Each structure stands twice: as structure tokens, then as C-alpha cells.
Ligand code: C2E
């Protein structure tokens with residue numbers, strides 16, 4: 001005879017209490033999934049109540065359908081696999097009674113009105129079910145489903161303790177669901193804490209933890225610990241425009257492509273608004289890592305232009321020596337510094353961190369700050385260097401050159417301008433120079449023939465990228481009252497060749513203002529003369545390194561001759577820069593270059609000295625020979 005039948009009510013209650021305690025412990029266990037919890041509840045309910053089957057069903061929102069979530073067969077001690085779980089169509093009477101009671105119990109399902117729902121009859125027949133005790137599962141007060149304890153083959157009277165126990169199984173299912181929901185919420189919170197929302201990549205905090213773990217792992221002597229930082233460069237305009245893709249869109253696109261192309265070899269994290277950190281999957285040699293970093297540059301380069309936006313990468317790599325191998329934070333920072341440093345050199349650059357560079361960077365940062373202060377304190381000046389015609393000594397133009405009066409000394413632009421060009425500071429400085437020079441040039445007297453002097457002003461690459469450049473130039477001219485035809489903007493050849501700026505468009509817009517354009521330092525870029533056709537330029541300035549070699553250096557002479565011939569052929573003026581002696585002036589003249597600038601004629605002078613110089617009539621410098 002079954003032990004259940006010989007038990008007293010007290011013994012039975014005790015047994016139930018033990019079963020409930022064990023179950024509570026099991027489903028609160030950290031490793032217990034929802035699936036496992038449902039299985040445990042069904043199994044222990046089947047054992048405790050000594051029934052043939054236990055099922056957990058979810059009730060559809062309109063209460064017309066039951067979908068089985070879990071099913072346990074006591075005879076075979078088997079959990080039914082998910083794919084064979086049933087769905088039942090209901091007419092609504094059964095779910096209506098579930099709403100009202102703590103348990104639905106029936107000794108004979110065939111005759112009992114509570115189980116008379118038509119959808120249930122064939123189900124009962126199929127499984128030879130005679131008696132049931134079903135407990136509703138309520139989650140936050142709403143009927144979610146039901147747990148059914150089913151007796152097959154013979155009808156059975158349910159004792160009061162059995163009904164109470166069955167009812168508590170409904171609460172257990174609800175509890176298991178609640179635990180699951182909380183775990184999911186916790187996982188989500190944890191995910192949010194450790195991931196970047198824009199790209200769904202691990203964030204800085206997470207990456208730091210990964211690096212820390214990696215640093216603790218043992219590695220072979222030829223292997224290095226390393227972090228690669230990919231800094232994304234986008235033109236200023238992208239981040240500012242209101243329509244079109246945003247900078248954040250571009251970062252998400254870069255994240256995707258990095259994931260696709262190098263994701264298998266490394267962990268990728270978003271650690272800065274414009275930067276990704278990469279940690280190679282396994283320890284590698286210095287050579288392998290450098291190759292890897294180079295590929296990262298290529299990957300980003302290959303996606304440009306992306307939706308009409310130029311995207312570039314500056315990649316920094318840091319290798320760790322044994323002595324500083326424990327500092328994950330420092331490692332990341334140094335990779336970032338290397339990438340920042342690479343970015344100063346232009347787009348698609350790679351740089352490996354080393355201490356020397358680090359010191360250089362710190363110095364640059366100090367200098368940059370000092371320049372910001374200097375701009376605020378009015379320590380900058382613009383000096384003007386004459387450009388003359390060697391045939392008759394008449395001056396036709398003057399170049400504005402920036403000077404910094406620092407602690408009583410006048411610093412030349414070459415001492416600080418590249419640092420300014422590495423940051424947005426050049427925009428403020430450039431704007432200041434332009435405004436100052438236009439105001440000064442208005443006061444310059446015309447030459448003996450009554451022709452006005454041309455003002456030449458240098459523009460750097462970043463200024464050309466600035467979408468408000470054309471408006472700023474127009475504004476400076478207008479405020480000073482300088483006719484646009486008196487201004488000539490100098491742009492270096494390297495700037496013109498820089499990728500990522502639609503130079504030709506900007507040049508045409510500038511030309512449309514009525515100003516002239518000059519190519520500066522001509523010959524120093526990877527020049528192909530053919531591109532001259534596409535640029536609307538008026539003047540070529542031959543770099544002083546070619547002039548320096550004259551008259552002795554035949555190569556320099558050949559280059560100057562070729563440039564002069566070409567320029568004359570297409571109607572562009574040529575200026576020789578850095579003329580320091582008569583021999584150079586003479587050589588230039590023989591090669592067809594008569595417009596000259598250099599210390600032979602004048603150094604760059606402050607406005608008052610420059611005015612004094614041009615007030616006197618010009619004296620021709622004799623051309624030798
Ligand atoms: P650059 O445009 O080639 O300017 C000519 C440079 O050569 C000037 O140096 C000038 O002082 C120097 N120079 C002139 N004549 C001679 C000579 O006979 N012999 C030698 N050895 N040098 C001579 P500086 O003023 O130091 O300027 C260096 C560069 O800085 C300039 O090269 C220009 O690219 C840039 N720069 C200067 N002022 C500005 C500015 O206001 N804005 C921008 N964006 N760049 C500027």
C-alpha cells in the first residue's frame with residue numbers, strides 16, 4: 001500500500017514543510033535557471049502529492065489559450081522536452097474559475113462543472129486524467145498561468161493539506177519567475193555598467209579589467225603585453241552639422257567594421273568619445289602587434305568616405321616592459337598618448353609609444369597652454385616681410401608672419417606654429433592674424449606707380465577644414481575695409497595634398513570672394529605638377545630649400561627652371577623665397593624668377609618699421625653679372 005495513504009495528517013504536513021524548505025533552497029540557488037526551477041518544482045510536487053503528472057501552463061492574454069511551459073511525468077520520471085509541449089484552446093470557463101479561487105480541484109474531471117471547459121475534455125481523455133488540483137500562478141496580482149497536478153487512471157479525493165500544498169506550488173512558480181526577472185534585470189544593469197551604449201562595446205571600466213587580467217597572465221619571453229588605441233579622426237564639420245550622420249553614427253560604423261575585420265583577434269572596447277582600445281586575444285611579438293596595428297589603420301581607411309564623411313584613424317601602440325607591467329591604467333593612457341601623437345602628424349598614422357615621445361608631448365601641451373595665455377594677453381604680433389621685383393627693386397607684396405613677444409624676446413613662427421597647428425588653437429590664432437594684417441595693410445602706401453601692395457597671409461590645414469573659413473575671411477576684409485583683390489592667401493603644397501578636405505571646393509569659394517591664392521613651399525610636397533591645373537591659383541612660391549642651393553646645385557637649378565617654365569606657360573606668377581645673397585637673386589633671374597623675398601631685401605618687420613621702409617622710394621638691388 002502507498003505510504004501516503006497510511007500517513008497521519010500531521011505527518012503529511014511535516015513532509016510537505018520539508019519539501020517546501022528544500023525547494024526554496026534549490027530555486028534561490030545562484031546557478032538555478034528558470035527551466036531548472038520549473039523542473040524542480042514539478043518533480044517535487046509530483047513526489048509530495050504522489051500524482052502522475054505535473055504541468056506548468058501559461059495563460060494567453062485573452063484567457064483563451066494555455067501553452068505548456070513544463071511537463072513532468074512521474075511514472076517514467078521524465079521531463080517532457082520543450083518541442084513536445086502542448087497548447088490548448090479554451091472556451092473561458094476554466095480560466096474564469098482560476099481567477100477566483102486559490103485552487104481548482106476536481107475529483108472527477110468528467111463530471112465536475114469547474115473542469116467542464118470544452119478545450120480540456122480531449123486533453124483529459126488523451127492522458128487518461130481523472131482528478132486534478134490546479135493552482136493559479138499570479139504575478140504582481142495578475143493571473144499568469146497555472147500549475148496542474150494530475151491523477152491518471154483513477155479518481156481521487158483531495159485532502160485539505162494537499163490542496164494547501166498544491167496552492168503553494170503556484171506561489172513557487174511565481175517566485176521562480178520573479179527571481180528570473182530580477183536576474184535578467186541585474187544582468188542588464190551589469191551590461192549597462194560595463195558597456196558603451198552607442199556601440200554596445202565594452203567600456204573603459206570593462207577594458208581596464210580585461211587588461212588587468214591579461215597583465216597577470218604568464219607570457220613567453222618573446223611576447224609583449226600591449227594595448228592598441230585607435231583614435232578616430234573626422235572633419236570638424238561632421239561633428240557640427242545638424243543633418244546628415246552624426247559623429248556618434250560614424251563611431252558606431254567604425255565599431256562594426258572593427259568587429260568584423262579584427263574582432264576575432266582582439267577584444268575591442270570604446271574607451272573615449274573618439275577612441276577604441278584593442279587588446280590582442282593572445283600574447284604576440286612586437287612585430288606581430290605592429291602589423292596588427294597597421295591593419296587597424298587600413299581597416300578604418302578602407303571605410304572612407306563613409307556616407308560622405310571622411311573617417312581616418314590615428315593608431316597608438318604601447319608595449320609593456322617587465323618593470324611597469326602591473327599598471328593597466330597607465331598602459332591604456334600611454335596607448336592613447338601615442339595615438340594622440342600620431343594624430344598630430346595627420347591622418348592614418350601609426351605611432352608606438354616611447355618615453356621620448358611622451359616627454360615631447362608634455363612639452364607641446366605646456367607650449368600650447370602658454371600660447372592660449374599669450375593670445376589672451378596680447379603677446380602676439382604680426383610682422384611683414386617685403387617681396388620685391390629684382391628687375392626694378394619695386395615692392396609688390398608683403399607676407400604677414402606671426403611673432404610672439406615672449407619674456408622680452410621675439411620668437412619666430414617656426415618655433416611654435418606647428419604646435420598650434422596640432423590643436424584647434426591655430427583657428428583662433430589664424431583668425432587673429434587675418435584680422436590684424438587686414439587692418440595694418442589698409443595703412444600701407446601704394447608704390448611709386450600708385451599700385452597698392454598685396455598682403456600675403458598664411459593659412460594652415462586646419463583653417464582650411466574650418467567650415468566658417470570663407471565667412472571669416474570675408475568678415476576680416478570687410479571690417480578692415482581692405483579690397484579683396486589686395487589679399488593673397490598662402491596655402492602650403494602639403495596642405496593641398498592632404499586627404500579628407502575638399503580643397504578644390506574651398507579654394508573656389510575663396511576665389512569667389514575676389515582674393516588671390518598662392519601655393520607655398522612649392523616643391524616640398526609629393527608634387528605632381530599636373531594637379532596645378534585643377535587648383536585656381538595665382539602664385540607659386542618656390543621653397544627656400546631650392547633657392548638655398550643656387551647657383552651651385554644643378555638639381556635645384558633644374559627644378560626651379562622647370563617650375564618657372566611651367567608657371568609662365570599657364571600664367572601663374574612665381575616667387576623665390578629665402579633669397580639671402582645676390583648670387584641667389586641672380587641665378588633666380590636667369591631662370592626667369594624675378595619676384596623675390598628674403599633677408600637680402602628685408603627681414604619681417606613690425607608694422608611701424610615696415611611703414612617706414614615702404615615710405616622711402618625703392619632702391620633696385622643690382623643684379624650681378
Ligand atoms: P613660410 O610661409 O615659408 O614663411 C617664410 C619663413 O621663412 C618665415 O619664417 C621667414 O621668417 C623665413 N625667411 C624669410 N626670409 C628668409 C631668408 O632669407 N632666409 C631664411 N633662412 N629664412 C627666411 P617664420 O616666420 O618662422 O615662419 C615659418 C613658417 O610658419 C612660415 O613659413 C609659415 O608656414 C608659418 N607661419 C608664419 N606665420 C603664420 C601665420 O600667421 N599663420 C600660419 N598659418 N602660418 C604661419
Ligand code: CA
Nearest residue numbers: 399458490520
Ligand atoms: Ca608663406
Ligand code: CA
Nearest residue numbers: 520521541577
Ligand atoms: Ca614658404
